[in-house]
Amino acid sequence: MKTLLLAVALGTCSVLAYAKAPIGIVIHGGAGTISRDSMSAAQEQAYHAMLTHAVNQGYAVLERGGSSLDAVTAAVIVLEDSPLFNAGKGAVYTFDESHELDASIMDGRNRNAGAVAGVSNVKNPILLARAVMEKSVHVMLAGKGAEQFAKEQQLELVDNSYFNTEFRYDALKRAKQAIAPQPHQAAVPYDPAWKMGTVGAVAIDKKGNLAAATSTGGMTAKRYGRIGDAPVIGAGNFADNKSCAVSATGHGEFFIRYQVAADICARVKYQNKTAAVAAKEVMAELKKVGGDGGVIVVDQKGQLSWTFNTEGMYRALKAEGGEVISEIFATKP
Numbered sequence: 001m002k003t004l005l006l007a008v009a010l011g012t013c014s015v016l017a018y019a020k021a022p023i024g025i026v027i028h029g030g031a032g033t034i035s036r037d038s039m040s041a042a043q044e045q046a047y048h049a050m051l052t053h054a055v056n057q058g059y060a061v062l063e064r065g066g067s068s069l070d071a072v073t074a075a076v077i078v079l080e081d082s083p084l085f086n087a088g089k090g091a092v093y094t095f096d097e098s099h100e101l102d103a104s105i106m107d108g109r110n111r112n113a114g115a116v117a118g119v120s121n122v123k124n125p126i127l128l129a130r131a132v133m134e135k136s137v138h139v140m141l142a143g144k145g146a147e148q149f150a151k152e153q154q155l156e157l158v159d160n161s162y163f164n165t166e167f168r169y170d171a172l173k174r175a176k177q178a179i180a181p182q183p184h185q186a187a188v189p190y191d192p193a194w195k196m197g198t199v200g201a202v203a204i205d206k207k208g209n210l211a212a213a214t215s216t217g218g219m220t221a222k223r224y225g226r227i228g229d230a231p232v233i234g235a236g237n238f239a240d241n242k243s244c245a246v247s248a249t250g251h252g253e254f255f256i257r258y259q260v261a262a263d264i265c266a267r268v269k270y271q272n273k274t275a276a277v278a279a280k281e282v283m284a285e286l287k288k289v290g291g292d293g294g295v296i297v298v299d300q301k302g303q304l305s306w307t308f309n310t311e312g313m314y315r316a317l318k319a320e321g322g323e324v325i326s327e328i329f330a331t332k333p
C-alpha cells in the first residue's frame, strides 16, 4: 500500500508525516547547530549511510512480525555503536574528561518503562534500560547501582576509554575555553555549539503497539553528575498505545521542565490532535522559552513524523510501502 506523504515546512520547523502506515519506524541522531557549511560531502554521506542502516535494522524487525520494542532497540544499538552520534561509542565528554551515559525505553502496551542515568561502563545503555524494565521491579537506576545491575545481567561492559573519540575531545576543549572565566559551569548558559546530540527511535508494529527508545552521552562539559531528559520518562521519551510514542533530543533541562514527550502525547489523547500537529505545537512553544531541539513521533494511527526548531536534526524513517527517507538539514539545498 502506498503511503501518503504530507510535507510541511514552517520556517525552522519541518514536519514530514506519513499517514496510515501499518508498520513504521522513525529514528533520530540528535538535533542542533548542524549546518551545511560545517559538513563535508563525505561526512554527510557517512551520516546518511548510518541512519539508513539503523532504520533498516529496526524496520526488518517489524517486517518479520517482531515487536516495536525490539525494533526500537535494534535501531538504537546501531546508533550507539557508531562514533558519529552522541550515544554509546560517540558519547560526549563530561567536564572531568570522562563519559556518563543516559538511556530509557518505554512499551506503549502497558506503559512499562526502564531507564538508566550516569552509567560509565555499559557498552549499550539501551540494553541496560530494557533490562531495568523487564528484569527489575524499578523504573530508573543510576550510577554504580545501575552498573552493578548491568554486571548481574551479563551485559557487555567496557572501560570508560572505549567512548573516547578525538572530535568529541576537541569539542570539550572548546567548551572548557568558554567556561574558563566562570569555573562554576552550571551557572554558565549552555551554548548549543558545544555540541549536544542523542539518538532515538519510535515505532509501530503489526499489532499496532508503540514503543520509544532514547540514548545519549548528554551534553559536552556537563558536571556534578548532571542527568538530562533522555532517561526521564515523559521528558525525553514516552510511549502509550492510547496516544503516541516520542523520542526527543535537545537541551535537556528544557525538555524536563516542559515534559515535552508527555505533553505531545497528552495533546494527542485529550485534544484529539495528530502527533505531527501536537509535536509541532510543543516544539514551537519550547523555542519561545529558549529550548532548542527536536522530536520524532508515531501515533496510534501509524502516522510517523518529526519536527525540530534547530538548524538540523539527523533523522530517517521507513513506513510500509515506502523507501527509507534520511535527512539532516532543515531546508533543502
Ligand code: ASP
Residues within 6 Å of the ligand: 030, 031, 195, 196, 197, 198, 216, 217, 218, 219, 227, 228, 229, 230, 236, 248, 249, 250, 251, 252, 253
Ligand atoms: N537531550 C540531551 C541531554 O540534554 C542532549 C541532546 O539531545 O542534545 O542530555
